[in-house]
Amino acid sequence: MSRRIWPVRELVGQIRELVEEQYGDVWVEGEISNFRPAPSGHMYFTLKDADAQLPVVLFRRQAILLRFRPEDGLHVLVRGRVSIYDQRGQMQLVAETMEPVGAGSLQLAFEQLKQRLKAEGLFDTDRKRSLPAFPRTVGIVTSPAGAVIRDLLNIVGRRHSGLNVLLCAASVQGDSAAGEIEAAIACLNSSGLADVIVLARGGGSLEDLAAFNSERVARAIAGSRLPVVSAVGHETDFTIADFVADLRAPTPSAAAELITEAQHNIEERLALQTSRLDRAARYQLLQARQRMTRVPVARAEGRVMAILHRMEQRLDDASLRMAANMQWQIHEKLRLVAELGAAVLRHDPRQRLAHAHQHLTIGGTRMNHAMERRVQVERARLHSLDARLHSLSPLAVLDRGYALVQDAQGVLIRSVQQVKAGDSVLTRLSDGAFRSRVEKDAPATSTRK
Numbered sequence: 001m002s003r004r005i006w007p008v009r010e011l012v013g014q015i016r017e018l019v020e021e022q023y024g025d026v027w028v029e030g031e032i033s034n035f036r037p038a039p040s041g042h043m044y045f046t047l048k049d050a051d052a053q054l055p056v057v058l059f060r061r062q063a064i065l066l067r068f069r070p071e072d073g074l075h076v077l078v079r080g081r082v083s084i085y086d087q088r089g090q091m092q093l094v095a096e097t098m099e100p101v102g103a104g105s106l107q108l109a110f111e112q113l114k115q116r117l118k119a120e121g122l123f124d125t126d127r128k129r130s131l132p133a134f135p136r137t138v139g140i141v142t143s144p145a146g147a148v149i150r151d152l153l154n155i156v157g158r159r160h161s162g163l164n165v166l167l168c169a170a171s172v173q174g175d176s177a178a179g180e181i182e183a184a185i186a187c188l189n190s191s192g193l194a195d196v197i198v199l200a201r202g203g204g205s206l207e208d209l210a211a212f213n214s215e216r217v218a219r220a221i222a223g224s225r226l227p228v229v230s231a232v233g234h235e236t237d238f239t240i241a242d243f244v245a246d247l248r249a250p251t252p253s254a255a256a257e258l259i260t261e262a263q264h265n266i267e268e269r270l271a272l273q274t275s276r277l278d279r280a281a282r283y284q285l286l287q288a289r290q291r292m293t294r295v296p297v298a299r300a301e302g303r304v305m306a307i308l309h310r311m312e313q314r315l316d317d318a319s320l321r322m323a324a325n326m327q328w329q330i331h332e333k334l335r336l337v338a339e340l341g342a343a344v345l346r347h348d349p350r351q352r353l354a355h356a357h358q359h360l361t362i363g364g365t366r367m368n369h370a371m372e373r374r375v376q377v378e379r380a381r382l383h384s385l386d387a388r389l390h391s392l393s394p395l396a397v398l399d400r401g402y403a404l405v406q407d408a409q410g411v412l413i414r415s416v417q418q419v420k421a422g423d424s425v426l427t428r429l430s431d432g433a434f435r436s437r438v439e440k441d442a443p444a445t446s447t448r449k
Contacts, residue, residue: 009086016084019091023082028054028093029101032074043070047078047093055092056080062096067210068109075101110213113240117215122222128246129227131259132195137164138259139194139226141184144169148200148252155256163260166194172201177211182220189225196227196259199241200252203234212239221245231255398430 030047037043041060046053056078058070070076080095100108117123138156142148144167156163168188170180181199188194199221201212211217212232221228221244230245231252242248249255345351398404405413406426413419423438 008089012084012086012089016086019082019084025079025081026093027077027079029077030054030075032070032076033072035070035072045070045072047076055085055090056095057092058095058098066098068100069112070098071112077101110240113213113215113218114243117218117240117244122218123243127222131227131229131247135163135195135259137166137194139166139168139188139197140200141168141170141181141188141197142200142252143172146172146202148202151253152198152200152256155253156260159257159260166191171211173208173211178214178216181211182216185217185220185224185228194226196229197224198229198231198249198252198255198259199245200231200255201233202252209233209239212241214240217241218244229255229258398428404428 028047030049030053033046033048033053035043035045041063043058043063045056045058047056048054058066076098077100078093078095078098080093080097083092083094084090085092121127140149140152142152149167153165156165166188168184170184171177172181185197185199188197199212199217201209209232212230218240221230221241227246228244229247229249230239230241231249231254232239232241234251247258249258404427406428407413407418408424408426410426411418413425419425419438421438421440424435425438426433426435
């Protein structure tokens with residue numbers, strides 16, 4: 001009987017197929033240990049209990065769908081398929097989904113993000129800004145189809161009709177809500193139209209408020225140049241946006257009241273003061289009528305005329321002072337204009353340019369004169385050097401009737417002993433040269449005595 005020899009790859013592959021077929025969809029409960037997130041986005045960890053452990057891989061496509069961050073010691077329930085990693089021959093669980101045991105994934109994600117952002121200082125009170133007391137425009141980030149925007153508009157119209165409302169529409173729940181809210185906050189900051197931003201949404205479950213518990217929205221609020229009011233949910237609802245925002249309003253309606261509080265208080269106080277002033281004026285008028293009824297008509301008329309005369313005199317005095325003051329102000333303005341005109345003339349660039357042109361002309365003339373003198377001096381010096389050179393030149397000696405004699409190699413012949421019969425010599429005169437041949441030697445003669 002022949003024995004079958006298995007290649008390792010083939011044996012591991014067949015075992016993997018059997019395991020995946022038998023355990024293609026399983027739920028496994030255990031505790032996470034040795035959690036290792038990879039730069040690729042995949043997650044690797046070990047799922048263990050008191051008696052065994054199982055390697056688990058959660059690929060990036062499934063990992064980004066998690067609503068919480070896995071960490072060591074967390075008790076979880078994992079769904080996936082059992083497989084064999086061929087390169088190591090190791091059994092592992094390829095996870096599809098994962099949820100914590102004992103706490104919902106949304107609540108766990110909320111607590112994890114809350115702790116992380118708090119550690120970064122995003123909840124600190126010293127970074128929170130106060131709202132402008134009298135904003136001109138408030139930017140509302142909410143759904144245009146909900147009842148929230150209608151409630152806000154009603155309250156603003158009743159308490160502060162002069163406040164402008166700029167709606168920046170965004171989804172307030174769903175997968176795209178966090179991105180739309182982040183974009184709306186950035187848009188209101190860059191527009192330069194709003195003075196304060198309100199994030200508004202009605203109440204709902206933790207799933208409905210998930211967008212306001214996202215890290216994207218939290219960091220968008222923290223990075224906002226404008227103050228942000230979080231008005232999300234009911235009074236008992238708390239979101240990450242509430243902790244990061246500069247002010248938390250229990251409800252969207254309360255946010256509208258907080259924004260318009262200063263203006264509303266002023267309007268109430270103004271109405272109160274107007275009422276008091278009206279009552280005081282009515283009282284003073286009543287008192288005046290009573291006094292007038294006790295005074296004779298002629299006397300009352302005289303007093304009224306005297307008051308009118310005093311008022312006319314005060315009016316004349318005020319008119320004269322005003323005219324004198326106006327005249328003085330006109331005189332001062334004319335003096336100031338004259339001084340400014342003189343200063344402009346003193347600093348007139350045309351005059352400065354004319355002075356500069358004059359200095360340039362004078363400098364050019366001086367430079368030309370200096371160059372002419374320099375040329376004359378150098379020309380005289382050159383003539384002197386030329387005369388000295390000419391006096392020392394051998395050619396000048398030739399002009400006096402002397403000659404230079406050279407042999408065939410160009411060597412100057414100074415003695416008859418340097419030549420012999422038949423040598424060719426070159427004789428150079430002042431106006432040319434000629435070549436000759438020595439016929440016979442001549443006896444040497446001495447010119448010394």
